[in-house]
Amino acid sequence: xxxxxxxxxLVCILSVKYNIMxxxxxxxxxxxxxxxxxxxxxxxxxxWFVLFRLREDIGGxxxxxxxxxxxxxxxxxxxxxxxxxRVYSLPELIVSGxxxxxxxxxxxxLLSVMTSSTNISAIGDLLYGLILLAVCGLGVRGxxxxxxxxxxGMIILTAFALFLGSLAFWFVRVEMLSGxxxxxxxSFATYPDGIFQGISRFLLYFIMPVxxxxxxxxxxxxxxxxxxxxxxxxxxxxxxxxxxxxFYRGLRRYASSSLMEARM
Amino acid sequence: xxxxxxxxxxxxxxxxRKEKGMRGSVQAILRPQTEEVKAxxxxxxxxxEGEMLAFIGPNGAGKSTTIKxxxxxxxxxxGRVEVLGIDPAKRRRQLAYQIGTVFGQKEQLWTHLTPYxxxxxxGAIYDIPEKETERRIGELTERFELxxxxxTPVRNLSLGQRIRCEIVASLLHKPKVLFLDEPTIxxxxxxxxxxxxxxxxMNREFNTTIFLTSHDVGDIEKLCKRIIxxxxxxxxxxxxxxxxxxxxxxxxxVEVKMQEETTFPQVEGITILKHKGTYARLEVDxxxxxxxxxxxxxxAQAVEDINISNVPLENIIMEIYKAEGKDAAS
Numbered sequence: 001x002x003x004x005x006x007x008x009x010l011v012c013i014l015s016v017k018y019n020i021m022x023x024x025x026x027x028x029x030x031x032x033x034x035x036x037x038x039x040x041x042x043x044x045x046x047x048w049f050v051l052f053r054l055r056e057d058i059g060g061x062x063x064x065x066x067x068x069x070x071x072x073x074x075x076x077x078x079x080x081x082x083x084x085x086r087v088y089s090l091p092e093l094i095v096s097g098x099x100x101x102x103x104x105x106x107x108x109x110l111l112s113v114m115t116s117s118t119n120i121s122a123i124g125d126l127l128y129g130l131i132l133l134a135v136c137g138l139g140v141r142g143x144x145x146x147x148x149x150x151x152x153g154m155i156i157l158t159a160f161a162l163f164l165g166s167l168a169f170w171f172v173r174v175e176m177l178s179g180x181x182x183x184x185x186x187s188f189a190t191y192p193d194g195i196f197q198g199i200s201r202f203l204l205y206f207i208m209p210v211x212x213x214x215x216x217x218x219x220x221x222x223x224x225x226x227x228x229x230x231x232x233x234x235x236x237x238x239x240x241x242x243x244x245x246x247f248y249r250g251l252r253r254y255a256s257s258s259l260m261e262a263r264m
Numbered sequence: 265x266x267x268x269x270x271x272x273x274x275x276x277x278x279x280x281r282k283e284k285g286m287r288g289s290v291q292a293i294l295r296p297q298t299e300e301v302k303a304x305x306x307x308x309x310x311x312x313e314g315e316m317l318a319f320i321g322p323n324g325a326g327k328s329t330t331i332k333x334x335x336x337x338x339x340x341x342x343g344r345v346e347v348l349g350i351d352p353a354k355r356r357r358q359l360a361y362q363i364g365t366v367f368g369q370k371e372q373l374w375t376h377l378t379p380y381x382x383x384x385x386x387g388a389i390y391d392i393p394e395k396e397t398e399r400r401i402g403e404l405t406e407r408f409e410l411x412x413x414x415x416t417p418v419r420n421l422s423l424g425q426r427i428r429c430e431i432v433a434s435l436l437h438k439p440k441v442l443f444l445d446e447p448t449i450x451x452x453x454x455x456x457x458x459x460x461x462x463x464x465x466m467n468r469e470f471n472t473t474i475f476l477t478s479h480d481v482g483d484i485e486k487l488c489k490r491i492i493x494x495x496x497x498x499x500x501x502x503x504x505x506x507x508x509x510x511x512x513x514x515x516x517x518v519e520v521k522m523q524e525e526t527t528f529p530q531v532e533g534i535t536i537l538k539h540k541g542t543y544a545r546l547e548v549d550x551x552x553x554x555x556x557x558x559x560x561x562x563x564a565q566a567v568e569d570i571n572i573s574n575v576p577l578e579n580i581i582m583e584i585y586k587a588e589g590k591d592a593a594s
Contacts, residue, residue, distance in 0.1 A: 003391075011388050022374070025376060100332070100370055101367075101371075103335075104336070104365045105360055105389050106357045106360035106391075172280070252339050254337075255277055256328075
């Protein structure tokens with residue numbers, strides 16, 4: 001059993017390594033993409049600096065908390081798209097029958113699919129997020145805790161995209177809904193939760209898991225709350241299991257195709 | 265012992281239906297309609313260990329769907345499948361260690377990596393120890409003559425080189441059964457021949473069971489001893505190649521160039537396919553008339569040149585498709 005897990009992890013690592021190797025083939029494009037993503041993210045933070053010169057707090061957040069928010073969001077989203085970028089294009093793979101080559105391999109089909117692609121600009125997101133978390137003055141313990149939340153955020157985000165993407169086994173045009181939901185989630189995750197009230201707040205905590213990806217972690221990093229901490233961990237596990245179940249239930253409906261295809 | 269056993273296999277797809285035009289598109293949103301397409305209908309057959317089987321049929325006959333159910337890609341809706349004693353739908357991963365697949369239209373290799381890096385990756389996928397992977401890569405590189413391009417990215421290889429690499433990747437873990445879905449599609453005759461001889465060699469040396477689907481009659485004729493023809497999701501013929509030829513090759517094609525323009529007599533068993541000036545192309549049904557008699561009837565003494573050949577296997581298969589397809593569909 002241990003060997004099986006070890007070999008599976010080895011294949012996943014190799015897969016991610018080869019993905020990054022592919023992206024690095026064009027050195028200039030690679031470096032430009034990473035650099036511009038960092039600069040792009042940084043430019044938005046400047047707007048927040050300006051806003052906080054006018055007001056002391058926005059939605060109950062200070063500049064440091066906004067930096068934490070951005071750090072966690074960028075790093076979680078970045079890590080998810082560096083390791084599991086394919087999950088974001090899962091509906092297209094399902095609808096056009098491109099899972100065949102993963103299904104004939106003796107490895108976990110879900111992990112093989114998810115790790116089969118990477119996104120270069122996501123490396124910029126990840127670096128930017130980690131830099132922000134490092135300069136937020138969390139201390140060593142706080143920084144390590146923030147890294148744990150980057151991982152839980154990545155798991156929740158990936159599982160959320162997997163859950164929505166797997167619906168393509170049942171519904172053909174799900175890729176738009178899936179894409180919009182994920183991008184909407186990322187947009188909401190970069191604003192303080194205090195500015196959302198009523199239905200929108202309910203949505204962000206119970207429909208889109210923004211609360212579990214960033215809001216709870218930011219609150220925990222500001223003031224540790226064990227209950228909230230275990231809620232985040234439990235939610236990450238639960239959503240992963242649910243998304244995996246939906247994927248495998250859907251896989252039974254997979255119809256493949258006769259389209260020509262190449263593994264790019 | 266049987267390597268593959270299939271009983272009453274069935275697969276049905278639900279396909280969306282849409283009326284033409286914008287109105288149809290709106291209707292499809294409000295009241296989506298689907299129809300059931302029976303891709304495989306009660307297919308049963310067995311393949312012995314070490315056998316080379318051609319599984320052929322026209323487009324949409326259900327051959328790729330069958331191969332996908334045999335490899336665990338698709339779940340059957342009915343019937344039973346066992347490949348090397350394993351049910352592909354229930355123990356897909358376990359089966360994958362023992363089978364190899366080559367889909368001519370679907371690349372399994374990473375195009376930005378070299379064949380060597382790809383083979384290393386496949387070695388990891390099949391849990392082959394590193395040293396053993398290296399040894400196998402060396403051995404297969406020599407046998408399949410990949411030395412000249414093993415370190416060139418796959419995207420820069422010719423189609424023939426790529427297919428050879430695909431086959432090597434599928435052999436790295438020494439599969440007992442190899443599924444080949446149109447492995448020679450798009451290849452030139454020389455490369456086709458080399459791919460065929462490699463497949464033959466593999467079958468001879470390792471007793472690998474070969475399950476081949478192809479539209480290329482050359483693949484079928486040169487590789488397989490047994491043929492299964494499917495049409496409209498059903499088996500319409502399961503016979504040995506020898507038997508098939510014996511039964512269907514009672515027709516001969518006689519091409520003659522006469523010394524002067526002649527008219528041919530209307531004789532039972534002789535059909536004039538083409539007649540232009542002194543050249544004529546005739547089909548002789550040897551079940552109705554002996555070839556010697558036929559030659560006498562066309563006045564062999566006035567023949568300047570003659571060529572007698574069998575009806576191409578392609579034509580025989582086409583006839584079976586047409587004749588049996590109608591029965592299967594009805």
